[in-house]
Amino acid sequence: MQQTKGLALEVRLSAYIDGELGEAERSELDALLARDDDARVLLDKLKAGSTFGNRAFEDFLHDPVPLALVRHIKQGGGISPKLERVTTSNLPKRSVRVLPRLVAASVGLLLTGGVAGFILGSTANFVEPTGETAASPFVNEIADYHRIYSRQKAHLVEVPASQAAHIETWLTASVGVPFKIPDLTRKGLAFEGARLLVANGKPVAQLVYRDQEDEIFAICFLRSADGAKADAFSETIQGDLGLVSWQKDNAAFVVIGPSSAAGLQDLAHTVTGVM
Template sequence: MTDYTDKLSAFLDGELPEAEAREIEKALADDPALQAELEALKAADVVAQEEFAAILDEPVPLELAATIRNAPSGQRAANETGTPSVFNWLSTIAALVVLAIGGGAGYFTGLSQGQQIAAAPGWLADIADYHRVYAGQGRHLVEVPAAEADHIRTWLTKSVGAEVRIPDLTTHGLTFQGARLLVAAGKPVSQLMYTDAEKRVIALCLIQSDAPRDGFQEKNIGAFDMVSWGARNANFVIIGDEDRDDLTLIARSAADQA
């Protein structure tokens, strides 16, 4: 009996010559074991794609984002229609992987160890979306103003299920403006809003977590930089414009008080 095992992957990817593909199709119709092997390959392919998609959904570390931003633009080869070829798209992906391994290997190591920043995945991306909207609101920046600080603490603590404190960040030139209640990754999140002398907005967000993360971690999502950490029964993140160089210092001050 012919062993088609080595050809099944190519068959699944549509890479076999027509005659060989028809031969395998005929063999599959008569061989349940070969059918099972093909189904196993399909399942493995789905898992691999889902895992890769999950990596792409992860926020990009600041160091890696900076490496990519500062990398020289490559030349894109085009096919006869002027459209970048599949090979060049694959080359681009491969280059990003190389950058990730060289400039941010710890990021992928962390992923392989199953590290999570929040109680539920995706909360930082949600926070970035909220910040993109609310940071430009000006007059409507907050739901409850800073003058009602006692109410803010009581309201948000009850809402998110973890104690909310309001750090004094005036040593960093930041003025507390008030708060909002958000929903990120399906959970309530407190958002404390601060502004600097140039009216740029810094937000401190908290999400309840039964397994708060250790240490500080820097991330970049879109136009924003973030520094996240965990304490007590919560995870925190400071978010601001990506051109700020003081977010880590602000985060550490907030962590000492929050």
């Protein structure tokens, strides 16, 4: 049997609900509940909140890891002790069983306290940050293409990597941007082949790569204003995709891959150095 004397009333009542108290302590709480209206209200809320609280707590434990944290880990930052995930295996048994009830009871007490309108209004207007930023129409169109083609199995590319020489001749003539296919094996990327796209009303070359985790990356470029100066790398996140765009000479470039991938800007620096 549990010994809860000296602990918070919520903890004692939770053990009371679970039938885990000795006869003397249970009798003590029976007497308290008989004379204390607030204790009875708290007991009712703990009982009513068990199902709701357990479901909410279970959902919390299974929430996906934020993309920003995934990227931080892949870049070698590791997991800070303060960000360590809470699991039922590293919580005391009593805490695991009490916490859902406390969450539910707290919500109930807040609502009965007259702040329901504030909470519901704040929730309705809350938008979780996504890391998305405004991008040019060209970049947005490239993202749309990538979402479709990266899911293709048998038709991932239009021309396979085995025809590399033809790809360089074909896309140089079609797009008007001379280039050599970058060898990115040191970056863990294998060249799969190429496609010809259309964005912003212009032909766009797309060079497709695959990493060891079967994720698809691409280098896209099109002809832009002749003699344009190289500009800074601009990174945007659109849902599950990360894109780094820049301008060099007479071409606009975009490197695209999973938004959780570390080192997209580093990859873009490598690409612009060899193309």
